[in-house]
Amino acid sequence: MIRVFRAEKVRGELRTPGNKSVSHRALMISAMSSHGISTIRGLSTGTDVRDTEKILGLLGARISWNKEQCLVESAELRPARSDLYCGNSGTTMRLLAGLLGGIGGSHRLVGDESLSRRPMDRIATPLGEMGMHLDGQGDSVTAPLTLSVPQKGLRAIDYEVPIPSAQVKSAVLFAGLAATGTTSVYERLRTRSNTESMLRTAGIDVRSENHGQGRLITLTPGNIEPVNWEVPGDPSQAAFWIVLGLIHPDADICVKEVEGGEERNGYIQVLRRMGGDITRSGEEVCELRAASSALVATDIYSSEIPSVDEVPILVVAASAAQGSTRFIDMGELRLKESNRFEESVRLARALGATVTVAGDDFIVDGLGSAGVFESFTFDGLLDHRLVMAAAVAGAAGSGSIITSEGAVESSYPDFFSELEVVSCRN
Numbered sequence: 001m002i003r004v005f006r007a008e009k010v011r012g013e014l015r016t017p018g019n020k021s022v023s024h025r026a027l028m029i030s031a032m033s034s035h036g037i038s039t040i041r042g043l044s045t046g047t048d049v050r051d052t053e054k055i056l057g058l059l060g061a062r063i064s065w066n067k068e069q070c071l072v073e074s075a076e077l078r079p080a081r082s083d084l085y086c087g088n089s090g091t092t093m094r095l096l097a098g099l100l101g102g103i104g105g106s107h108r109l110v111g112d113e114s115l116s117r118r119p120m121d122r123i124a125t126p127l128g129e130m131g132m133h134l135d136g137q138g139d140s141v142t143a144p145l146t147l148s149v150p151q152k153g154l155r156a157i158d159y160e161v162p163i164p165s166a167q168v169k170s171a172v173l174f175a176g177l178a179a180t181g182t183t184s185v186y187e188r189l190r191t192r193s194n195t196e197s198m199l200r201t202a203g204i205d206v207r208s209e210n211h212g213q214g215r216l217i218t219l220t221p222g223n224i225e226p227v228n229w230e231v232p233g234d235p236s237q238a239a240f241w242i243v244l245g246l247i248h249p250d251a252d253i254c255v256k257e258v259e260g261g262e263e264r265n266g267y268i269q270v271l272r273r274m275g276g277d278i279t280r281s282g283e284e285v286c287e288l289r290a291a292s293s294a295l296v297a298t299d300i301y302s303s304e305i306p307s308v309d310e311v312p313i314l315v316v317a318a319s320a321a322q323g324s325t326r327f328i329d330m331g332e333l334r335l336k337e338s339n340r341f342e343e344s345v346r347l348a349r350a351l352g353a354t355v356t357v358a359g360d361d362f363i364v365d366g367l368g369s370a371g372v373f374e375s376f377t378f379d380g381l382l383d384h385r386l387v388m389a390a391a392v393a394g395a396a397g398s399g400s401i402i403t404s405e406g407a408v409e410s411s412y413p414d415f416f417s418e419l420e421v422v423s424c425r426n
Contacts, residue, residue, distance in 0.1 A: 002405040002416060004394035007423030010251035014422065016238050017412055018042040018231035019259050021166070021194050023049045024091050026229040028099055029202050030072035031061040032177065036226035040070040043231055046411040048089035055084045055096060059103065074226070079105035086111045086143075088337060088382075088410050094123050094167040097147060098174030101132060106148040114337050114382060116143045122163065123171045130154045130175050130183075156181030163332070164306045166191040166263075169217070173199065173206070176219045188214045191306045192263040202227050213303070232259040232285045237412050239267050239310045240388045241422070245290030246276045247320040248396040252291045253422060260286040267310040273298045274321055297323030297366060308332050308340075312389040315344045319353040319373070320396070321366035331360035338383040347386060350376045351393055373397025380404035384411050391416065395423050 023044035030038035043049060053070075057063055058080040062073040086093040086109055093109055097120075100107050110116075119140035127134050133148045134141070156179040161168050169185050173195055176183030193208065196217055200206045203225035209216045238255040245253040260283050268288070272278055274295045281287045295317060302308055311333055318325035333341035345362055348355045351373050354365040367373070375398040380387035384407040394400025408415045 001403040007395045012422035013254040016233040018044040019234040033074045034223040038226040040229045051087040098171035101175035102178035109145040154179040156183040160186045164189040170195040184218045235264040242290045254289045266304040295321035297325040299326045302329040318364040319351040322368040377401040
């Protein structure tokens, strides 16, 4: 366990680790390159991305490091002789399943206890339509997964993603690289577009058309060209510092070089609607600054934050706000690294807020002012986002004791040391 002390004031500038979504994709797309050497600067240092790197090495990718730069040299990928361990990373498992469509042969994908509870039927259905054989455990097709690709290869499909998911979309597009014909994916609600834009950068014919809140993506197979990737800071990780800056009574904090993609920064609009003093400069890569604010309640829809990754830290903001904040249509939280629906409710109650649950919605009655959280103890259940949200609440309030603090290794290994730096204590 770790003890987080109250910060007398919050000051400083920092850069979050490389965007995890971009990091996974930069490694995978580079490993599929037809020739040359790709370079990646700013790669995430978390265990999730390291697990992706190790798997690609087992598949024959030539990956090396030159100072702080990762080099990926084109090589013929082939089935591994051992299981492919995806750790706690749903992104690794789902995107990898699509990538394996271009390798052929048989593969076995495994994960830790948490990942082995997450449903993989979402990728099994479209990949099966493309010709893959993907088997897992039970109706939800949970890991371990066995996957094989027929000798005749894959066929292109037109697929509508039933539940918004950048991971499912990406798995289909990666498999589409090895399919005969043009693959199309329609999403009713636009999710992060990293895969489409990065494949386009690597020379693949990928086209996107917005349709209301949705998007149609079409992909035609081609040769992947080497790219010099620059990975920006992770916007979901920036959310922890932004909320800390807003709810602490004496704070001014700046997060630099953050990915500015529209689909990744919905939480900023939510916090501004709550009265948050947030300034932003830059577009594709931006700088965010947050200062102490008197927050008020609002309604938060899952469609505003399609991945719902920022809900735990938004729960902390809601617990400090004046009034009742409604979190609407949040059922997807139940299928994350933990049951984040139940655990977000538990976190709000640990902070002293009153919570009402109704189906896939919950309402947080906030305490009404910054810095009011009493000291509390919280078990993060090996979920990195719950751990970091609880730490932010402790630093903004009267301190906290958190177990499972090691979970931050998956995404933000330096989180607690950086929290110590920006938490100025006399």
